[in-house]
Amino acid sequence: MAQIGKFNTLEVVSIADFGVYLDGENLDTILLPKRQVPADTEIGDWINVFIYLDSEDRLIATTDKPLVEVGQCALLSVKDVNKFGAFLDWGLPKDLLVPYGEQRKPMEVGQRHVVYLYIDEYTQRITGSAKLSNFLREESHNHQTGDRVDLMVINRTDIGYKVIIDELYLGVVHNMDVLQPLKPGQRLTGYVKQVRDDNKLDIALQLQGQEARDDISARILAELERNGGVLNLGDKSSPEEIYAVFQTSKGNFKKAVGGLLKQQKITAEAKRIVQVKA
CATH class of the missing domain: 1.10.10.10 (Winged helix-like DNA-binding domain superfamily/Winged helix DNA-binding domain)
Known part of the structure; x- marks a missing residue:
């Protein structure tokens, strides 16, 4: 099944002056605008495209690569704020909306925030959220002390840095384990220092x-x-x-x-x- 907010390899089913239509399977046909159609494309060819909703809430395909896909987190810049929320630059013509209800604190133009992308249940729009704990797990039954993990830094707290672990979990690098200043959005390798009694994870940045x-x-x-x-x-x-x-x-x-x-x-x-x- 084709998925909104992700890359899909779809078949060309018809050609028009303004682009080609792709078989979006469960999503019906989807337009890939002419400027993005590879040269010499013919009906029956397969093209790898990202699917999202344009400014008029129509499904549209693009060969451009966004900075983040649905189900992932990224550090993005705020471009605009209006009555609906904050609009972040994620590398596509239509900016990413983070509604006020999905902001941990009011976002301002020029700031950068780590957000998670999801599909809004009612509008089917790709939406961002800074409330990561609503989407990522704070407890893990799949990690052991010493496990090597991929990290993304979220922000600094009084006790250290909050981090995203393997794109799925939340954890903490305590101040005593920080050997250099870390920046929100920074990606690095870490190690599980401790699985606490409540199954939350403490992370170290080096082997123990x-x-x-x-x-x-x-x-x-x-x-x-x-x-x-x-x-x-x-x-x-x-x-x-x-x-x-x-x-x-x-x-x-x-x-x-x-x-x-x-x-x-x-x-x-x-x-x-x-x-x-x-």
Whole structure:
């Protein structure tokens, strides 16, 4: 079945002066305007298109790629505000409406907000919502400590940063686990630090425990190989210098270096590590 708010591969069923009509299956025929029709298109060809409603609430197809699809979240800019709500730029000619009832706080022109796209049950229009907890789960029975996850940053709070996990869940990166400033909309990799008793997720931005030390040790050795056996980092290097190379805390870096020293794989100075050749 063809879906509004997503890309669909549809068959050309007729050709007109102003474009081609595609078989929208359950959605009937849908126009793809002439300027977007690939050259030499014929009846029976299949075209990958995004389906949405135009300014007159008619179904329309486009080969343009929006910044986000239905069922996804994205950081979008507010272009206009009127009596209906805020209108956000999502990369298509018709801006995305976020009604006042779907705003966590009043949106203003020029601001950027993380929103979730859904189909309004009554109008069938693609609509945005900043009330993410209405669409994403706050508890997970599918994650375990140490799981690698994909993250999108939502916003900062007193305790850390709210994040979207694997496009489906909400979680928190606590201040103690933040090694650099994060920005709303930023995408990065994280790890489940803890599944709490209420099944909510705490997220870390780096591996934990022995697994973390093993990972950093391997990366230190790889970096030494790339740099002729010498790495200009050590015990007296700043946390910022260490994070720039390994995206980890100074504490984890020092533990990994200690392990490599015990294995006699390196020698270490204040700001220099040298690989011991076998």
